[in-house]
Amino acid sequence: MSTQLHSPPITWFKAAGLGVAGSLIVLLVVLAFLWPSKATTAQHLPVGIAGPAAAVTALQDAIGAQSPETFDFVDASDRDEAVLQIEARESYGAIILGEGTTAPEVLTAPAASTAATQLLNGAAAQLQAQRTQQALATGGDPAAATVTVTPVVPLSDSDSSGSGLAAASFPLTMGGMIGGVLISLLVAGAARRLAALAGFAVAAGLGLTLVLQSWFEYLQGDFWINAAAMGLSVLATASFIVGCKSLLGAKGIGVGAVITMFVANPIASAATPWQFLTEPWGQIGQFFVPGASNWLIRSLSYFPDANLAPQWWILIGWTAVGIVLTLTAHARAAAATPAPHAQRDDEPREEVSVA
Incomplete structure (x- = not known):
């Protein structure tokens, strides 16, 4: 006749402790996957900017007052350099300011980040509203103040x-x-x-x-x-x-x-x-x-x-x-x-x- 050895049953206290430990593990897993979305804020996005010095300074001050720390502007000498910065992933887009009454152009890179592209589209909409108000106030043609948005690096059709x-x-x-x-x-x-x-x-x-x-x-x-x-x-x-x-x-x-x-x-x-x-x-x-x-x-x-x-x-x-x-x-x-x-x-x- 064989004798089987059984380990002593776990105590009620230890059983409850194991249950609590299991719940803590689940909590850590949830935190690990949900914390990034909670801690994500639109901030410090590198964005190129080019144009006349006075216009660039005025735009930076205006955007800084409305959305502080949203953009980190990267100086570009002209549109071509701004495009090169985007293609080298040194920036997520750019704002090109023209001379005089020339409407601005906003460059985006949807392939880099759709979230960054949405921010830049929002900036383009703000610029458009400002240009339209200025045109109406001065008796100009609002259609001539249209802000162009150009996707420099678009996503593939697939x-x-x-x-x-x-x-x-x-x-x-x-x-x-x-x-x-x-x-x-x-x-x-x-x-x-x-x-x-x-x-x-x-x-x-x-x-x-x-x-x-x-x-x-x-x-x-x-x-x-x-x-x-x-x-x-x-x-x-x-x-x-x-x-x-x-x-x-x-x-x-x-x-x-x-x-x-x-x-x-x-x-x-x-x-x-x-x-x-x-x-x-x-x-x-x-x-x-x-x-x-x-x-x-x-x-x-x-x-x-x-x-x-x-x-x-x-x-x-x-x-x-x-x-x-x-x-x-x-x-x-x-x-x-x-x-x-x-x-x-x-x-x-x-x-x-x-x-």
Whole structure:
């Protein structure tokens, strides 16, 4: 007759405590995903401005009085320079003031941010109202005072609202996490894990680009460069998860997931300019994988003239961190493993597996 050992039943106090702990976890998850929308304010949006010095100063003072801190104006010598600033992602649009009675022109970049474009459209409407009032007051023709709005970098017809690229940010982060967790749990040994990460990056990069560019047509530009960016984006997240698991064991998966999903993803600013987040979180978010990958992928599609070296290096850096953590854990485990006997040079050597 077998005797079964049972663990003592959990106390009522501990049971209630576990319930409270579970509710706190749910609260943290809700806060992580809803806090960015609550903390987002239209502020410090870089916008180019060009025109006669007196007119530029007057407009800056007027907008500053009506909407303080909404725009951070970037000086441009003329319209051409303002366009170059937009195409290099140094600004989200521009206001071009003409000489004398020449009506202003507002340049927008819907591909950069629909929220920023809405702000600039609102500024154009205010300028239009002012110009119309001035024309009526002086007996001029209101039709001649029409403010022109020109989309310099429009969205593609296949993603006219910009929701496609914004929505792809979260699955991209989740994909990297899932790949990292699966490799951590199913593959043993540092070398094999690194090989699995390489295969995952190549396959995921090609697969995601086939869907998002060839099928959905959300991505624009060169297919292979986009595939490299997609692959590196998921690799950076997966490599970090694998590195945390290799070094810390099972709890490393939780550490990597919390940093990626509940810290980095909410401050990635996939749908709004990062300047809109409470300082300094918007800037900090661009140094994590979700923020850097979102900026890189959007820029490759619509802003090929932008300087994207920082984003490439940020993603490479996170990938390198994961690789270093994995190799460090492997070296530590190898050093802690006692040698049963002296091994001759001609004997086969076994690879040390790191959990």
